[in-house]
Structure formats: C-alpha cells, structure tokens
Amino acid sequence: MSQSPTRIVTRDFALLFIGNFIVMAVYFLLLTTMAYYAASSFGVESSLAGLAASVFLVGGVIGRILSGRYAQGFGMKRMAIVALVVQVLMCVLYLADGWGIGFLIAVRLVHGISFGVANTVMPALAVSALPAERLGEGTGYFMLSSSLGLGIGPLMSVLTALGFDYSLLFVLCIALSVIALLVTVPVKASDRSEEASGRPEGACASKESVSSASEPKRGLASFIDTSTFTFSVFMLLVAFSYSSINAFINSYAIDLGMGVYAPFVFLVYSVTLLVTRLFTGRLQDRYGENCVLYPSIASMGVGLLLAAFVSSPAMLLACGVFMATGFGTSMSVGQAAAIRLATGNDTSRTISTFFLLCDGGCGIGPFIWGFVLSGFGYQAMYLSCAVVAFCAVLYYRAVCSRKMKRCRA
Known part of the structure; x- marks a missing residue:
C-alpha cells in the first residue's frame, strides 16, 4: 500500500526524532553537572570549572557554522553520522579524568562541535521530507525532541545527588550516544537527494534563486543563509x-x-x-x-x-x-x-x-x-x-x- 504524500510521522522521522532527543538529553545532562564535576574532581577555581561547562557552547557555534558551510556538499546524513561517532568518542574520553582540566576542556570543545553539527543536520534531514502544506505542524512535532531533552536531561543528573559516581553518568551518556548513532544509521536519505532538494517543496523561492541554487556560495553566504x-x-x-x-x-x-x-x-x-x-x-x-x-x-x-x-x-x-x-x-x-x-x-x-x-x-x-x-x-x-x-x-x-x-x- 502506497504511503500518503501528506504523512508526517514516517520511519525516518521517528528515528531522527529519537536521535535528536538523545543528543539534546546528553547535552543538558552534562551542562547541569559539568561545572561541579570539574571543581570537585580537579580542585580548580570556579572560573575554570565554568569554562569546562560553557566551552561546549563555543564548540556548538563552530559546529553550526561547519554545518551551514559543508552539509550540502558532504551530505547531511553522512555529516550526522560523523558527528554522532565523535560524540560517542568524546563521552568515552570523559572517563579519562586523570588527564587534567585542560584535557577535559578540550573534550568539551570537540563534543560541542559534534553537538552543533548533529543538532543542525538532523532537524534539517527531518524537515526536508515534510510535505509543504504540513511544514509547521511537522516541525513543531519534531522540535518536541529538543523540548523533551531539555526536560529529561537535567532530571537524569539526580543520580549524582543520590550518591552515584560521575563515571556512571558518563557511561549513561556513552550508552545513549551509541543508541543515537544506531537509530540514525538506518535513515534512508541519499546525499544526492539532499543536494537536489534540501528543502520542502513549496517554500518561498523566486525563479532567480532557484536557477542560481547550484552556484557556489562565497564569503558570508557560504555558511549564512x-x-x-x-x-x-x-x-x-x-x-x-x-x-x-x-x-x-x-x-x-x-x-x-x-x-x-x-x-x-x-x-x-x-x-x-x-x-x-x-x-x-x-x-x-x-x-x-x-x-x-x-x-x-x-x-x-x-x-x-x-x-x-x-x-x-x-x-x-x-x-x-x-x-x-x-x-x-x-x-x-x-x-x-x-x-x-x-x-x-x-x-x-x-x-x-x-x-x-x-x-x-x-x-x-x-x-x-x-x-x-x-x-x-x-x-x-x-x-x-x-x-x-x-x-x-x-x-x-x-x-x-x-x-x-x-x-x-
């Protein structure tokens, strides 16, 4: 039986929803615990502890810039997979607490970059397949993945308040990140289709813009719309x-x-x-x-x-x-x-x-x-x-x- 052209919740949509939810949950889980972890584990001042938490956001900005510049040429799905693999590796490296605060800050920066990439291209993959007449509804449903991550991520940090070691949180982040990677791999999005139709049909595009869509962008326009x-x-x-x-x-x-x-x-x-x-x-x-x-x-x-x-x-x-x-x-x-x-x-x-x-x-x-x-x-x-x-x-x-x-x- 053929699939309705106006359907929102497809298999790929659901898989990307789960993946993006996990990415957001891991982000908020670590954001709410990292400053205290850095201060208690390494005995550093509050300024360095705060940097260990906030440098993630710097990485996120870098990741979004990279996504805007290279996702169309490299392929959005491939970029998402690479970002999720990097996230798994960074979560593993959180367990290497004997390498010092400088190493932790570097891990946070790279993790932030992977987050920025994943949290940009995964929503882009999801909304690219939405029917134009239901774009707002479908985007609203998909953005619930971020909202649920905001609500549930910090709640998982109560494990530390109950006396569990931080290593348990990091193992939890590793497990969740692996799940996010595994649910994203089966997404059926070819790089060729992404380059040809990287946005839903029916969006506001003039004839001139459509005819020049394939022209290479330069300067600011190469990573900013x-x-x-x-x-x-x-x-x-x-x-x-x-x-x-x-x-x-x-x-x-x-x-x-x-x-x-x-x-x-x-x-x-x-x-x-x-x-x-x-x-x-x-x-x-x-x-x-x-x-x-x-x-x-x-x-x-x-x-x-x-x-x-x-x-x-x-x-x-x-x-x-x-x-x-x-x-x-x-x-x-x-x-x-x-x-x-x-x-x-x-x-x-x-x-x-x-x-x-x-x-x-x-x-x-x-x-x-x-x-x-x-x-x-x-x-x-x-x-x-x-x-x-x-x-x-x-x-x-x-x-x-x-x-x-x-x-x-």
Missing part, C-alpha cells in the same frame, strides 16, 4: 530575552525562598509544550506564521512580567507555562517560518543560521543580564527582558511580517 538572516535576528532578540529564565530562575527562586520549586519550572515548560504542539503547528499551516508568532511573543512578555513580580510558588510555575507558549512555540514556528522564507535549496544552511542567532541570543544574554542583575536586581532585570520581548514584536512587524505574507501569497 542571507535570505533568512533578518528573520533570524528576530529570533536572536527572542532568545536574548528568554535567556534570563534559563540562567537566573534557579538563583531567583532561592532568593525568594522557593528554591525547591525551581526545577519544576522546566518540567512545567516541557509538559505545556507537549500539549500546545498538538495544535500550534496546525494553526501555522492554516492561518500563517503571524497568527501564531504575535501571540507567542506576547505570551513570553507576559511571562517575563510575571517573573518580575513572583510572590508564590504558583506564580513561579506559571512562568514555565508562559515561557512554553511563548519561547517554546516561537522556536518551532520560527524554524518552519525560516524554511518557508529561504530562497536557496539548502535547508541545513537555513537551520544553521536560525540556530546560530538563537544560540547567540542565549549565549550573550546571561552576560548582559548579569550586569543588569548586579546593578538593579531581579525585578528590574525581568522587566527589562519583557521590554526586549515586546521590542522583538515591533521588529518582526516592521521587518518580517510582510515578507511572510508575500511568501504565502
């Missing part, structure tokens, strides 16, 4: 304002005497996304990106305002709901929107650009907001984040909204 860059700047602003939740909600909750509830904010975030993804993608496909993006960023702004005036555990947990319907929704809707806006035929470069700027916002956010926090306190910081979120809406209306309408016309 210039046709979606302005839209990705919008996502940078969104991620920049959201980063204050990721970085400071735990210390904020402790300061308010609600530290025990902080981990549940992200659990609420993940559960809310599981529910909202059932319909936000369908709304996007039927009514357009504007119908979903405006309410989602407004929701995030309300959540940040709520964070500024938290006075009870219920209000703290409600922040997770607003962040899920806000930032979580905008991430999946935004990725599908970027693919629709792209005028080239290289999905990997489009997604690389999208995540590069999102990661940039999440990366520089804690640094900038840290200064605001030290000078003016939590309330002023979250109020400022809300202002940035609403400024993002104005930017989107001025720069991106009409482009999205023209693309769908």
